[in-house]
Amino acid sequence: xxxxxxxxxxxxxxxxxxxxxxxxxxxxxxxxHAIMGPNxxxxxxxxxxxxxxxxxxxxxxxARLDGVDLLELEPEERAAAGLFLAFQYPVEIPGVGNMTxxxxxxxxxxxxRGEPEVSSADFLKLVREKAKxxxxxxxxxxxxxxxxxxxxxxxxxxxxxxxxxxPRMCILDETDSxxxxxxxxxxxxxxxxxxxxxxxxxxxxxxxxxxxxxxxxVVHIMSDGRIVKTGGPELALEVEENGYGDIxxxxx
Amino acid sequence: xxxxxxxxxxxxxxxxxLAGLRLPESGAWLREAREAALxxxxxxxxxxxxxxxxxxxxxxxxxxxxPAPAALFDPQEAxxxxxxxxxxxxxxxxxxxxxxxxxxxxxxxxxxxxAEAGAKDIHWARDVYGxxxxxxxxKTDRPLAALNSATATDGVVIRVTGTPAKPVHLVYExxxxxxDAVLHHVVxxxxxxxxxxxxxxxxxxxxxxxxxxxxxxxxACHLVRVQGRDHERRAETSVFARLGTExxxxxxxxxxxGVLTRNECVVELTGDDAVAHIAGACLGAGxxxxxxxxxFVTHDAVDCESRQVFKKVLRNAxxxxxxxxxxxxxxxxxxxxxxxxxxxxxxxxxxxxxxxELEIYADDVACSHGSxxxxxxxxxxxxxxxxxxxxxxxxxxxxxxxxxxxxEEIEDEAYADELRERLAGWLERHAA
Ligand SMILES: Nc1ncnc2c1ncn2[C@@H]1O[C@H](COP(=O)(O)OP(=O)(O)OP(=O)(O)O)[C@@H](O)[C@H]1O
Ligand SMILES: [Mg+2]
Numbered sequence: 001x002x003x004x005x006x007x008x009x010x011x012x013x014x015x016x017x018x019x020x021x022x023x024x025x026x027x028x029x030x031x032x033h034a035i036m037g038p039n040x041x042x043x044x045x046x047x048x049x050x051x052x053x054x055x056x057x058x059x060x061x062x063a064r065l066d067g068v069d070l071l072e073l074e075p076e077e078r079a080a081a082g083l084f085l086a087f088q089y090p091v092e093i094p095g096v097g098n099m100t101x102x103x104x105x106x107x108x109x110x111x112x113r114g115e116p117e118v119s120s121a122d123f124l125k126l127v128r129e130k131a132k133x134x135x136x137x138x139x140x141x142x143x144x145x146x147x148x149x150x151x152x153x154x155x156x157x158x159x160x161x162x163x164x165x166x167p168r169m170c171i172l173d174e175t176d177s178x179x180x181x182x183x184x185x186x187x188x189x190x191x192x193x194x195x196x197x198x199x200x201x202x203x204x205x206x207x208x209x210x211x212x213x214x215x216x217x218v219v220h221i222m223s224d225g226r227i228v229k230t231g232g233p234e235l236a237l238e239v240e241e242n243g244y245g246d247i248x249x250x251x252x
Numbered sequence: 253x254x255x256x257x258x259x260x261x262x263x264x265x266x267x268x269x270l271a272g273l274r275l276p277e278s279g280a281w282l283r284e285a286r287e288a289a290l291x292x293x294x295x296x297x298x299x300x301x302x303x304x305x306x307x308x309x310x311x312x313x314x315x316x317x318x319p320a321p322a323a324l325f326d327p328q329e330a331x332x333x334x335x336x337x338x339x340x341x342x343x344x345x346x347x348x349x350x351x352x353x354x355x356x357x358x359x360x361x362x363x364x365x366x367a368e369a370g371a372k373d374i375h376w377a378r379d380v381y382g383x384x385x386x387x388x389x390x391k392t393d394r395p396l397a398a399l400n401s402a403t404a405t406d407g408v409v410i411r412v413t414g415t416p417a418k419p420v421h422l423v424y425e426x427x428x429x430x431x432d433a434v435l436h437h438v439v440x441x442x443x444x445x446x447x448x449x450x451x452x453x454x455x456x457x458x459x460x461x462x463x464x465x466x467x468x469x470x471x472a473c474h475l476v477r478v479q480g481r482d483h484e485r486r487a488e489t490s491v492f493a494r495l496g497t498e499x500x501x502x503x504x505x506x507x508x509x510g511v512l513t514r515n516e517c518v519v520e521l522t523g524d525d526a527v528a529h530i531a532g533a534c535l536g537a538g539x540x541x542x543x544x545x546x547x548f549v550t551h552d553a554v555d556c557e558s559r560q561v562f563k564k565v566l567r568n569a570x571x572x573x574x575x576x577x578x579x580x581x582x583x584x585x586x587x588x589x590x591x592x593x594x595x596x597x598x599x600x601x602x603x604x605x606x607x608x609e610l611e612i613y614a615d616d617v618a619c620s621h622g623s624x625x626x627x628x629x630x631x632x633x634x635x636x637x638x639x640x641x642x643x644x645x646x647x648x649x650x651x652x653x654x655x656x657x658x659x660e661e662i663e664d665e666a667y668a669d670e671l672r673e674r675l676a677g678w679l680e681r682h683a684a
Contacts, residue, residue: 051638054630079640091635095653104649105639112640144653145635161639 002200003027003050003169007061010042010049010225019045021225022061025202027169032201034211036239037222038248043204044088046222047171051085052078065169079105080112082168086158086175088204093145098157101145102127102164109165130163134190151178159190170194171202176210188213208240223248262297266395269298269317276405282370285382289401292386296393305392308573308605309514309544314396314488319432319458322484322511329677331423332452332478333670338421339363341408345426345456346433348406360414361447366407366436377409380438384464384492388518391579392548397490397516400462404436407462411440412447412471419448424455426482431456439465439473443496446472448664454480454510459487469496469523475503476667478674479513483540486512497523497553504662506671507534507543508678514544521549521556521584531561531661535678539569539601545593547576551584551617560591563658565651566602567682577609580617589619596654597627598647648679 003026010020019042027033035043049056050063052075063070065081073081093101107117118126131141134156146154155175162170172191176184191201191214203214211219211233219235220227223244228251229235239247270293275286299311313320341363342352348365356363369375382401388394410420422437433456441447445468455461467473479487487510493501507513519528534543549558564572574593595604606623628650636646655675662668 053634053638074643075634075637076640076642076646079638085638087635087638091631093629093632093635093650093653095656096632096649100649101636101639104641104645105636108642108645109640165639 001026001064002029002066003202004064005061008046008049008058008063009060010045010056010058013055013057018059019225020049023225023227025220025227027200027202029168029200030197031217032195032203032214033218033220034203034205034216034236035220035222036205036236038244041222042225043222044173047085047173047204050078050171051075051083076108077112079165079167080109084162084165084167084170086155086162086170086172088173088177090146090154090158092147094147096145098141098143098145099127102161105161106164126164130160133193134160134163134186136160152180152183155179156183156187159187163190163194166194168198169200169202171204173204174206175203176205176207184210185213208236211236221247258300258302259297262300266294266297269315270294272317273403275402278367279371280373281375281378282366282381285378286402289382289385289398292389292398293395293402296389296395296398298395298399303393305546305575308575308607309512309542311396313486313512314458314460314514315399319430319456319486320484321429322457322482322486324426324429325454325480325482327481332674333421333450333667336419336666338419338450340421340423342423342425343406343433343435343455345428345431346406346435346459348408358416358418360412360416360445361420362411362413363420364409366404366409369409375409376411376440377438380440380464380466381436384466384494385462385490387520388492388548394490394516394518396460396488397462397492400434400436400460400490404434404462407436407438409438410447411442412445413442415446419450421450421452424451424453424459424480426454426456426480429457432458434460436462437464439463441465441467441471441473443468444470448474448476451475451477452480454482454485455487457485459485459489461487461489463489463491465491465493465501467493467495467499467501470498471496472500473502474663476662477503477505478671479505479507479510481508483509483511485510488514490516491518493517493519493528495519495521495523495526495528498525499523500527502529502661502663503531504658505532506674507532507536509536509541510543511540512542514546516546518548519550519558521551521553521558524553524555526553526556528556528558529561529661530559531658533563533565533655533658533675534572535565535675536570536572537567537682541566541570542573543571544573545576549578549589551578551580551587551589553584555586556584557588558590559661560593561658561661562593563655564595564604565598565655566595566604567598569599569601571602572604573606574604574623575607576621577611578619578621580612580614580619582613584614585616587614587617587619589617591621593623594654595625596651597625598651644683648676648683651679652676
């Protein structure tokens with residue numbers, strides 16, 4: 001199993017607030033899983049806990065990537081192991097150029113995996129090619145990371161990072177929010193281009209719209225810190241039409 | 253303590269300190285200048301913790317008769333600006349080393365040793381030596397600068413008449429653990445001329461430098477300084493610059509380590525449309541690191557621009573101080589004055605003390621100042637780590653980004669790049 005989450009329970013470190021109350025989720029290599037669910041149900045928390053953000057305490061359960069215990073690893077080790085999170089709110093970093101950021105990230109991962117670093121020339125070529133396919137203006141690459149980027153540009157920048165880092169397991173947290181129709185298509189094409197037998201996706205979204213472009217194999221509904229229902233693509237359509245009321249009523 | 257008692261205490265301490273003092277032998281005009289400077293020290297008294305601009309920094313070890321010894325340090329790296337074609341003037345423990353220095357002849361610039369210039373009956377330097385320093389006390393006493401003018405044992409006087417093909421590099425080396433060096437340089441950049449000065453190295457266990465720069469109309473002076481990495485060294489530097497019409501003065505100082513550094517910079521914009529940029533960055537670790545930038549910019553003409561940009565990276569209980577003032581005199585309309593001082597505190601024990609001030613007597617001016625103190629942004633750090641960048645490397649990257657704004661003040665990219673590399677090296681070595 002590529003990503004294997006069992007009974008994951010998470011509370012906030014600072015407060016006595018349980019957010020994840022036993023999440024069970026398996027993502028196989030080659031598959032796209034979608035997670036939908038009401039605001040505040042714990043979707044972003046799940047993605048942050050998997051990527052190793054501070055501020056949470058795991059009180060139970062496990063999360064493994066290719067059999068490796070993710071929760072034991074530092075965030076950078078998880079990245080080197082192949083985990084990638086496209087942030088719901090990408091972070092602005094003044095003073096750090098986008099190119100420096102991309103190259104440092106790629107080389108850090110390569111180094112951690114014992115692979116040779118990429119040369120400047122190869123790196124430039126790689127970035128130019130990927131940026132072009134996402135229609136990212138080369139000028140944007142010269143600016144500091146996400147500084148002055150529009151909401152949609154930030155999301156495209158996340159996908160650019162994903163395309164360059166080529167992670168095994170990609171988590172996309174509301175990458176569709178803030179995207180116009182054309183950008184949604186570009187981003188989806190970017191994701192679809194990466195779909196292959198060895199790679200898994202976990203796509204968090206509120207809208208069926210994205211799933212029209214990135215057809216999921218499995219759809220999960222998350223509510224109050226648990227996966228409460230799992231089905232095929234038709235589950236997303238059901239949410240789109242009727243909201244969460246029926247589904248949540250059914251499982252309650 | 254009552255004011256009178258404090259004053260008496262200062263007078264007594266100053267008299268005791270100056271009692272055995274003998275001014276260096278010099279020719280007529282220089283002797284006069286030294287005596288006048290000594291008179292200023294006596295009148296002002298040596299600095300005291302209670303003085304307004306010494307509250308954050310203890311001056312005792314700077315004004316004491318004897319310096320504290322400081323271990324010699326071999327940085328084991330290439331000398332700074334080694335790849336630049338430059339005219340090197342080497343001082344070892346504050347004494348000019350002619351052998352180690354380059355030939356002083358260079359088109360567009362006249363360089364003399366202070367003692368030679370001082371021995372002449374008539375010399376242009378007479379109108380600058382101690383003069384800019386004396387004017388610099390108008391609002392605030394700067395007794396250590398006056399003491400420097402009085403007691404400097406060596407230095408150079410430089411007159412720039414054209415645009416010399418290379419920069420002049422003042423190299424301050426050390427040989428002894430106990431040297432107390434007092435250097436004073438005078439620079440006059442004539443109308444339309446332009447020069448770049450580089451100044452690097454620790455210089456002595458205790459180094460005092462005075463630099464007076466007279467920038468004539470349409471002239472330009474760039475000064476890039478890097479203070480030595482010797483952990484135990486102390487330094488007190490004073491730069492006084494006077495700017496004529498449409499002239500430019502830009503300075504950047506990078507400081508690594510040292511137990512105590514006090515860098516004062518006093519700039520007076522006296523001609524219209526003059527531009528002054530004063531910037532600096534320091535990196536220090538440990539409770540013994542104390543770094544103080546004290547800047548005073550006076551606008552006394554119309555349409556002038558001044559910028560102060562200071563960044564301090566402090567770790568492990570290090571202390572940073574910034575005291576910066578912009579004074580806009582009556583009639584100095586259209587003044588554009590900017591001041592920012594920021595510290596990056598890499599742990600909870602480091603501290604930054606700031607005293608930003610504006611004093612404005614003109615009504616049509618744009619002046620702003622700001623001071624911030626903060627830690628590494630945890631969101632940015634996590635973002636980098638989530639992309640695979642290790643914690644130390646990510647912290648260093650964010651630290652370099654923090655300092656980058658100050659480095660941008662350096663006009664010449666090549667110098668900025670070299671300093672950036674040194675910074676990165678320091679960060680790597682000091683990584684937690
Ligand atoms: N650091 C925090 N401090 C306080 N509350 C938090 C924190 N992080 C998460 N929460 C709370 O945990 C719950 C789950 O938040 P989370 O961001 O995971 O939801 P979500 O499913 O991603 O919602 P949305 O669809 O709005 O993005 C919310 O009630 C949220 O307020
Ligand atoms: Mg969310």
